[in-house]
Amino acid sequence: MTTPDNPAADWTGLAAPGLDDLERMARGAVADLPQPWREAATHVALRVVDFPPDDVLEAMDIADPYELTGLYEGTPLPEKSVMDQPMGPDVIWLFRRPILDEWIDRGDVALADLVGHVMVHELAHHFGWSDDEIAAIDRWWE
Template sequence: MSDWDGLAAPDAAEIEAMARAAMNALPAEFASAAAAVAIQVAEFAPEEMLDELQIDDPFELTGIYDGIPMTQKSVADQPGGPDIIWLFRRPIIDEWATRGDIGLQELVIHVVTHEMAHHFGWSDDDIASIDRWWE
């Protein structure tokens, strides 16, 4: 009998709870802006999204911000729906298992924080300048 017998991977609700805890832990100056962003958890990114991003392997995308960054919003914008942070459960779990050097909650916090930075108008290059996560 192995140590993994009887264990199951976290489901979408557990990943969402980790993400909401990460959002709730943001500093006060970001809390109101963060509260306006919805969180959705799916098994994988939809094919259309992967095609648009030119990603062949669905395991390569752990999360994405879907919305208009705050730096680009205008009072003239007609809301088409809430800004959303999408988290993709299977790629997150796969990265966590493959890395083996961080906890699942820590990885979810990282993905949420990265996508929230996009909500605040940061580019991937801006984020990489202070968060060299891949190293």
């Protein structure tokens, strides 16, 4: 902690936010959504891992794993049909290390706000939100 006598921060015993920390932040962003989105968003599975899997990077033609902070895996609600065979749950993936890297590079935003922004972006894929709908929920989108 900084004091007037010691302006340098004491980082002893501190560690980078872990997977559980980012998951809590993402779930907090869902809890802050307006209804009816809040309840519906709880039905999307959430996975937080350090990096995107290699096969995902290959499929998306991404060479640098730090370029992908999140991913929606599933069929967007507007495209679903009662005739569809269940394919498993829709999943939002958050990638901790790329999110932390972007947070450090920005240096001007709280980590929970960045995680919330990524989460809302991925939920937009799930719900099929327009840019205007996203902007109504996530002020960063404006």
